[in-house]
Amino acid sequence: MARTTLTRTILAAVSVASLFTLGACASDAGGEPAGGGETDAATTDDGVITLGFSQVGAESGWRAANTKSIQDTLTAENGFDLKFSDAQQKQENQIQAIRSYITQGVDVIAFSPVVETGWDPVLQEAKAAGIPVILTDRAVDSSDETLYESFIGSDFVKEGEMAGEWVVEQYDGEGYKAVELQGTTGAAPAIDRKEGFESAVAGSDLEIIDSQTGNFTRAEGKTVMEGFLNKHDDIDLVFAHNDDMGLGAIEAIEAAGMTPGEDIKIVTIDAVKDGMQALADGKINYIVECNPLLGPDLAEIAQKVVAGEEVEKRIVVEDLAFDQESAKEALPTREY
Numbered sequence: 526m527a528r529t530t531l532t533r534t535i536l537a538a539v540s541v542a543s544l545f546t547l548g549a550c551a552s553d554a555g556g557e558p559a560g561g562g563e564t565d566a567a568t569t570d571d572g573v574i575t576l577g578f579s580q581v582g583a584e585s586g587w588r589a590a591n592t593k594s595i596q597d598t599l600t601a602e603n604g605f606d607l608k609f610s611d612a613q614q615k616q617e618n619q620i621q622a623i624r625s626y627i628t629q630g631v632d633v634i635a636f637s638p639v640v641e642t643g644w645d646p647v648l649q650e651a652k653a654a655g656i657p658v659i660l661t662d663r664a665v666d667s668s669d670e671t672l673y674e675s676f677i678g679s680d681f682v683k684e685g686e687m688a689g690e691w692v693v694e695q696y697d698g699e700g701y702k703a704v705e706l707q708g709t710t711g712a713a714p715a716i717d718r719k720e721g722f723e724s725a726v727a728g729s730d731l732e733i734i735d736s737q738t739g740n741f742t743r744a745e746g747k748t749v750m751e752g753f754l755n756k757h758d759d760i761d762l763v764f765a766h767n768d769d770m771g772l773g774a775i776e777a778i779e780a781a782g783m784t785p786g787e788d789i790k791i792v793t794i795d796a797v798k799d800g801m802q803a804l805a806d807g808k809i810n811y812i813v814e815c816n817p818l819l820g821p822d823l824a825e826i827a828q829k830v831v832a833g834e835e836v837e838k839r840i841v842v843e844d845l846a847f848d849q850e851s852a853k854e855a856l857p858t859r860e861y
């Protein structure tokens with residue numbers, strides 16, 4: 526479960542009693558589109574919140590854990606009718622899914638935007654239809670904050686800073702040459718983690734000699750790392766914007782006859798099981814966590830929004846960080 530300032534007990538919070546209260550405000554997923562620019566209150570009396578969720582894709586272990594958290598929480602038992610779609614990392618698919626949820630007249634739309642920009646028109650359509658929108662995981666770059674109710678997710682700039690601060694603490698003075706495996710171009714975590722890392726290492730003698738997107742996937746992380754290794758023979762450190770790309774880099778480094786974690790140090794972000802295992806095994810040197818368990822907070826915020834209650838505009842999920850020793854301790858009880 527994500528560690529936020531919100532009540533962490535959403536399952537308890539979605540009590541039968543509160544769902545009956547909400548029932549007056551919820552609309553039927555299969556019903557006619559909500560229209561007229563007003564919140565579609567009192568269109569149904571079944572007490573179920575129909576929520577349309579457009580997911581980024583299935584690009585990483587983090588994403589799989591995030592999808593599971595959402596699907597495990599927004600259940601019929603907890604008073605939700607979840608409509609879920611996978612955008613396969615394409616913004617046009619997300620826009621199409623959101624439009625379809627508007628047409629279906631869902632009670633709430635939630636999504637994790639593939640990229641930051643280009644959302645205003647479809648969000649304006651949702652607003653005109655009276656359907657509240659909740660952002661999870663990733664932010665949108667919009668000057669109109671009325672287009673969404675709340676944004677639940679980690680502080681990606683801080684994650685990049687935490688990674689960079691550890692690198693400076695460990696290796697400043699060694700004249701390290703680093704390469705960066707960036708996340709999806711235009712995505713909030715790629716933009717923000719890059720910014721945070723660069724600001725933390727500025728002033729140290731670490732030099733970022735190359736930087737390219739690996740699209741948050743293991744396969745592309747491996748391919749890009751192979752390219753880096755062919756191009757540079759002096760790489761000391763990899764900063765990967767997620768575990769999966771770091772795991773791909775490990776494969777490329779091993780295939781090139783080197784030892785990841787020793788010959789080339791690796792720092793990543795996410796702390797999913799495979800990454801934590803590689804950290805415990807000494808193949809990764811440090812991981813900053815990005816907590817994917819956003820389902821409970823999403824359920825709580827959706828419930829409040831449908832009930833017409835005030836919600837926090839920004840809910841920041843707290844993240845930890847792990848070195849090789851603390852990864853060994855954390856692994857046995859790791860949830861994702």
Ligand code: AHR
Pocket residue numbers: 584585586587588662663714741766767768769794795815
């Ligand atoms: O938006 C969160 C990022 O997206 C995760 O760090 C990454 O693994 C995922 O693909």
